[in-house]
Amino acid sequence: MSDTALTVLVPVDVSSEERPDPDLLDLLRPARIVLVGWYPVPDQVTPEQMRDEYESDAVERIEDVAADFPAETDVETLVVFTPDRSTTIDRVADDYHAAVVVVPRDVRPVERVLVPIRGDANIDRILAVVGTLLEESEATVTLFHAVPSGDEDVSVGRTLLDGAVDHLVDAGVAADRVDTAVVESESPADDIIDAAANHDVLVIGETEPSLIEHILGDVPTRVVQNVDRPVLVVRNTDSSDSE
Amino acid sequence: MGSETETQLERTLGLTEALMIGIGTMVGAGIFVLPGAAAALSGPASAIAFVLAGGIAMLTALSASELATAMPASGGPYHFINKGLGPLFGSIAGLGNWLGLAFATAFYAVGFGNYVDPLMASLELNLGIVAAVPLSGPQIGGLAAAAAFIVVNYLSTDGTGDLQNVIVIVLLVILGAFIALGATQARPAELLPFFPQGSGPGSILPTTALVFVSYLGFAQVATVAGEIKAPGKNLPRAMVGGVLLVTLIYAASILILLGVVPLDQVAGEGTAIAIGAEAIFGGFGIGLIGVGLLTFGGLLATASSANASVLSASRINYAMGRDGLMDKRLSKIHDRFNTPYRSIALTGGLILLFIVAGQVNALAKAGSVLHLLVYGLLNVSLIVMRETEAMGYDPEFELPGYPVVPALGALLSFALIGFMDLQQILLAGTLVVAGIVWYFVYVRKRVEDTSALAQYRSPPAVEVEVAVDFDVGPDDIPAEDIPADDSTTAGHGGGAND
Numbered sequence: 001m002s003d004t005a006l007t008v009l010v011p012v013d014v015s016s017e018e019r020p021d022p023d024l025l026d027l028l029r030p031a032r033i034v035l036v037g038w039y040p041v042p043d044q045v046t047p048e049q050m051r052d053e054y055e056s057d058a059v060e061r062i063e064d065v066a067a068d069f070p071a072e073t074d075v076e077t078l079v080v081f082t083p084d085r086s087t088t089i090d091r092v093a094d095d096y097h098a099a100v101v102v103v104p105r106d107v108r109p110v111e112r113v114l115v116p117i118r119g120d121a122n123i124d125r126i127l128a129v130v131g132t133l134l135e136e137s138e139a140t141v142t143l144f145h146a147v148p149s150g151d152e153d154v155s156v157g158r159t160l161l162d163g164a165v166d167h168l169v170d171a172g173v174a175a176d177r178v179d180t181a182v183v184e185s186e187s188p189a190d191d192i193i194d195a196a197a198n199h200d201v202l203v204i205g206e207t208e209p210s211l212i213e214h215i216l217g218d219v220p221t222r223v224v225q226n227v228d229r230p231v232l233v234v235r236n237t238d239s240s241d242s243e
Numbered sequence: 244m245g246s247e248t249e250t251q252l253e254r255t256l257g258l259t260e261a262l263m264i265g266i267g268t269m270v271g272a273g274i275f276v277l278p279g280a281a282a283a284l285s286g287p288a289s290a291i292a293f294v295l296a297g298g299i300a301m302l303t304a305l306s307a308s309e310l311a312t313a314m315p316a317s318g319g320p321y322h323f324i325n326k327g328l329g330p331l332f333g334s335i336a337g338l339g340n341w342l343g344l345a346f347a348t349a350f351y352a353v354g355f356g357n358y359v360d361p362l363m364a365s366l367e368l369n370l371g372i373v374a375a376v377p378l379s380g381p382q383i384g385g386l387a388a389a390a391a392f393i394v395v396n397y398l399s400t401d402g403t404g405d406l407q408n409v410i411v412i413v414l415l416v417i418l419g420a421f422i423a424l425g426a427t428q429a430r431p432a433e434l435l436p437f438f439p440q441g442s443g444p445g446s447i448l449p450t451t452a453l454v455f456v457s458y459l460g461f462a463q464v465a466t467v468a469g470e471i472k473a474p475g476k477n478l479p480r481a482m483v484g485g486v487l488l489v490t491l492i493y494a495a496s497i498l499i500l501l502g503v504v505p506l507d508q509v510a511g512e513g514t515a516i517a518i519g520a521e522a523i524f525g526g527f528g529i530g531l532i533g534v535g536l537l538t539f540g541g542l543l544a545t546a547s548s549a550n551a552s553v554l555s556a557s558r559i560n561y562a563m564g565r566d567g568l569m570d571k572r573l574s575k576i577h578d579r580f581n582t583p584y585r586s587i588a589l590t591g592g593l594i595l596l597f598i599v600a601g602q603v604n605a606l607a608k609a610g611s612v613l614h615l616l617v618y619g620l621l622n623v624s625l626i627v628m629r630e631t632e633a634m635g636y637d638p639e640f641e642l643p644g645y646p647v648v649p650a651l652g653a654l655l656s657f658a659l660i661g662f663m664d665l666q667q668i669l670l671a672g673t674l675v676v677a678g679i680v681w682y683f684v685y686v687r688k689r690v691e692d693t694s695a696l697a698q699y700r701s702p703p704a705v706e707v708e709v710a711v712d713f714d715v716g717p718d719d720i721p722a723e724d725i726p727a728d729d730s731t732t733a734g735h736g737g738g739a740n741d
């Protein structure tokens with residue numbers, strides 16, 4: 001049941017030539033895909049007028065992108081004319097109970113997946129997503145935990161990751177495909193960004209930003225902005241389980 | 244594959260954003276441009292004129308809220324009138340709304356010029372020295388500012404919307420400081436005589452006609468009705484709340500200004516509020532800071548009003564094109580800039596022309612008179628919608644006090660036109676004639692009248708949409724496709740019947 005419940009939202013800018021990489025699409029095969037073609041609306045024009053003008057182009061493009069997915073993938077397409085991309089992605093993710101939002105970028109064939117894990121974050125949900133996606137793929141996983149230096153004992157991080165490995169093995173991922181790394185770190189975000197250079201895709205949990213993170217930027221946001229790999233953002237809601 | 248792709252329009256504006264749009268468009272004129280002119284006419288009693296104008300705007304804001312929640316498409320007041328009263332009145336309202344916004348933009352731009360002129364003069368760059376051009380410094384400043392907004396919107400800059408919130412908050416803080424500091428120094432005795440000695444209370448209504456332009460921004464909220472989240476709740480709150488807040492700020496500012504500074508020092512001054520700030524902040528030893536703040540506020544406020552009005556004007560062109568009342572090619576979107584460049588260029592040209600042609604008071608009244616005409620018709624349209632029990636008219640928000648509120652709104656809007664100068668009354672008359680001529684020359688042969696009024700006078704014998712639904716012939720599919728890109732009026736009429 002949990003396999004079919006995994007809904008992944010893939011946003012595509014249909015005003016441009018952007019299209020998700022086929023290798024990434026292959027990784028997403030086990031999920032139900034909501035392919036959102038968003039069309040930016042400038043201040044000078046109403047969304048209604050943009051729709052009148054560009055609806056057929058946008059629909060054609062998103063259906064064209066949908067055709068790139070492996071044939072057996074369950075893909076639903078949607079076009080939204082929006083003055084604000086992130087409002088739309090959040091709203092559509094809620095409407096469709098999507099557990100994961102993809103930040104598409106160019107990839108090589110997906111061989112190595114990096115999964116940064118924070119002790120407090122929605123670890124079960126992240127691992128469920130990784131488990132579902134890796135069941136049908138050959139890729140290896142690196143579970144990564146950055147310990148803020150002086151903050152906690154490294155062994156706590158070790159225990160956390162050992163539990164995570166068990167979780168993935170239970171989900172059907174062979175133990176030899178799972179690797180772990182615990183590092184002591186001044187800046188977790190920078191270390192994740194460095195580690196990402198050796199991987200093809202990131203799976204990262206969305207967090208409620210604290211006040212200070214609102215000002216300085218939270219770790220997932222900084223990672224998403226500074227990494228040139230595709231990122232699967234696991235959302236911090238329970239909605240994915242409700243269907 | 245071959246799946247059906249649904250198309251959606253995102254609603255991105257919450258209550259705060261909607262309020263900010265309304266307040267941001269309104270707060271510019273009443274405080275930063277008109278107090279001097281209003282004080283010259285009515286003295287301290289001009290506060291009453293501001294409250295009266297706010298009251299009339301409030302009646303129309305209530306009607307516009309109901310209409311906008313019933314038909315949240317672009318076009319604002321024009322759209323409501325076209326749907327209720329048909330393309331003849333739609334032509335009048337569309338032209339009135341569009342040109343009214345162009346006049347209002349010209350007025351805001353000259354108001355901006357009022358603040359630029361002394362700045363330039365202090366840098367010893369007297370804008371008036373271009374002797375070959377018989378224009379005042381404020382006019383030249385206004386031309387430059389208007390040209391800048393037109394170019395910026397022609398080329399498309401994103402993020403002016405995000406800036407709006409910041410601008411409004413900065414303005415409210417500046418005005419809050421002005422009112423709070425001023426309240427400690429205002430002397431009620433300064434406000435006497437309350438009514439001007441010559442004309443007495445009789446001057447109030449002409450002053451109301453002049454300052455009505457300060458409230459045009461509330462309708463801006465109606466033009467973005469389709470983009471507001473939970474419009475049934477947020478639209479009326481944003482419009483009514485905006486008018487209420489702005490009315491209070493206007494009335495308080497003018498009373499404090501005249502309670503601190505003698506009337507003859509500010510009467511007729513384009514930057515009266517900055518003069519007041521010098522005295523008020525000067526009482527705390529920071530007079531220069533006060534002048535700087537209020538001058539900055541004046542520039543910001545008039546600029547944001549002008550920018551917002553240019554945008555709405557081009558949206559009316561689009562809505563009229565969609566309904567067949569204007570050539571669609573006018574609202575074509577630029578391939579690269581993604582802006583309705585022709586519409587912006589044409590509206591921009593008119594704005595520049597109006598700045599050259601008119602004085603600030605005349606521009607204010609021209610903007611007001613055309614909007615009053617439109618607002619009067621808007622209230623009538625609401626009454627028609629309700630009385631004819633128009634099909635598909637199911638507003639989420641229903642205004643209280645029907646039929647008194649819309650009837651009063653229509654009556655007072657039309658009546659206030661009578662207190663304009665002859666020049667503006669003639670302008671309104673000319674516009675009505677132009678709208679009628681436009682209807683008979685261009686619109687009538689292109690557009691079928693599907694308004695509430697027309698449906699009531701001659702109800703359609705057969706419901707056409709029903710016949711199509713049962714028809715399984717091959718014509719079915721093209722018939723479904725046509726409304727999407729061609730005759731949208733038919734498509735919209737059908738949608739409203741659901």
